[in-house]
Amino acid sequence: MSITALASRPTSMRPAMSSPRRYVIRMTAFVIVVAIVAAILAPGVSSAFMSNPALNGVILATTLFGIVFCFRAVLNLEPDIRWIDAHLTQRSQGGRMAAVQPRLLAPVARVIAEQQGELSLSPLAMRSLLDAIGARLSESREISRYLIGLLIFLGLLGTFWGLLETVRSASGVIAGLDMEAADPSAAFATLKHGLEAPLTGMGTAFSASLFGLAGSLALGFLELQASQAQNRFYNELEDWLSANTRLSAGPQQGITGIEAGEPVFPAYIESVVAQTAENLDALRRLTAQADEERRGQGGALGAVATQLAAIDDHLQGQHALMARLADGEQATAAVLARLAATLESDRFGIDEPTRQHIRSLDTTMRRMIEELSTGRIQLSGEIRGEIKLLARTIAALAEGSEAR
Known part of the structure; x- marks a missing residue:
């Protein structure tokens, strides 16, 4: 009975990666x-802002920065969604991977590049990719939450600052009252003038609290919309990666164990199977590269064989x-030999110099025949x-390619 069996889900299914535009529209409507x-x-x-322009200006600037950051966190999802759609379109048409690399999905892009345009993951690899992408999404959420907390802190800081000014000014007014004065109107005017500082402190306290709480409320809504957009992106990405993940299937006992909530196999067996599957993928890629090199060498050897055949025909x-x-x-x-024999027999009456010349010609022709044969x-x-x-x-080249 086999321990595990690897099965691949169909990778041609197209994930429904929705655009975050609806969340951008909600956020824009809320800001308006x-x-x-x-x-x-x-x-x-x-008038409330002018109670303490410095502190209220810091609160307002922090609020504006938080609004821009929340919009940026949502809009940053759009390039990654377009990259996924472009990758699926190019893969269905047999093209190459998009040249522009995504920011959030950089780990997925590296895995696809290593697998030559295909995406086939083990459960552990899928979980690692999701954890890396989730950490990047959590980073932006943590910054927006920190800005919300900072606004609350600035509001409380202004509140306590204003209360301290109020208490200090009120104590000064009370200490400066002269109850034994003969003119009550003068004492009332002094009291009225002394209460301006405590009232200014109260204005600082309430205005800072107002702007801080209002800014944190606005950023809280925007951060909620950004979190929903990121969570939807994460869930759809998880569905897409799950469609490209090799699942391990066990025997009937393993299926019963899954239904009962028990693990099918120990964790180390799952890890070994996943590592084996990754090694098989790597071996498949190496085999494909070796086949391509072998075909190239076969073409070169064919060209050499053609040249050798041409040389053989020429030879x-x-x-x-x-x-x-x-x-x-x-x-x-042979003709010259017969001619020499005829001349020697004096059949034609040729003189001796002519005979010697013909003999030398015959000797030269024989020497030429011997030299030609030797050459x-x-x-x-x-x-x-x-x-x-x-x-x-050629044999040495073939042995070197086989050794590689």
Whole structure:
């Protein structure tokens, strides 16, 4: 009975990666509503802001920065979604992977590049990729939550600062009252003038608290929309990676164990199976590369064989030509021999110098025939040596490619 069996889900299914535009629209509508409310309450808001422009300006700047950051966190999902759609479209059309690399999905892009455009993951690899992407998404959420906490802190800081000013000013007013003064109106005027500082401190306290809580409320809603957009992106990405994940299936006892909530196999067996599957994928890629190299070497050897065949045909033509030339020279030598014999018999009455000249011509022709035969043998030997050297070179190249 086999321990595990690897099965791959179909990778051609297209994930429904939704666009985060709906969340951007919600956030934009919320910001517009807040701006309209602030415009309606502009007189009161401006007077409250002038209670402490420095602190309230810091709170307002932090709020604006948080709004921009939340919009950026949502809009950053759009390039990664377009990259997934472009990758699936190019893979279905047999093209290459997109040249522009994503930011959040950089680990997935590296895995696809290593697997030559295909995506086949083990459960452990899928979990590692999801953890890495989840950590990147959590980083932006942590920053937005920190900004919300910072706004609350600034509001409380302004509140306590204003209360301290109020208490200090009130104590000064109380200490400066003269209950024994003869003119009550003068004492009341002094009290009225002394209460301006405590009231200013109360304005600082309440305005800082107002702006801090309002800013944290606005950022809280925007952070909620950004978190929903990121969670939806994460869930859809998990569905896509699950569709490209090799699952391990066990025997009937393992299925019963799954239904009962028990683990099918120990964790180390699952790890071994996943590692084995990854090694098989790597072996498959190496085998494909070796096949491509072998086909290239086969083409080169075919070209060499074609050249050798052409050389052999040329040598055969040379041999035939030299054989015909040798036959012609032998026939010429025979004719000259008969002519010499005839001359020696004084059949035609040729004088002695002419006979000697004909004998020397016959000797020269015989020497030429011998030299031609010797040259043909030497040429054949040299050509055979060159062919042997070429064959040894090809064999050495073939052995070197097999060793690689």
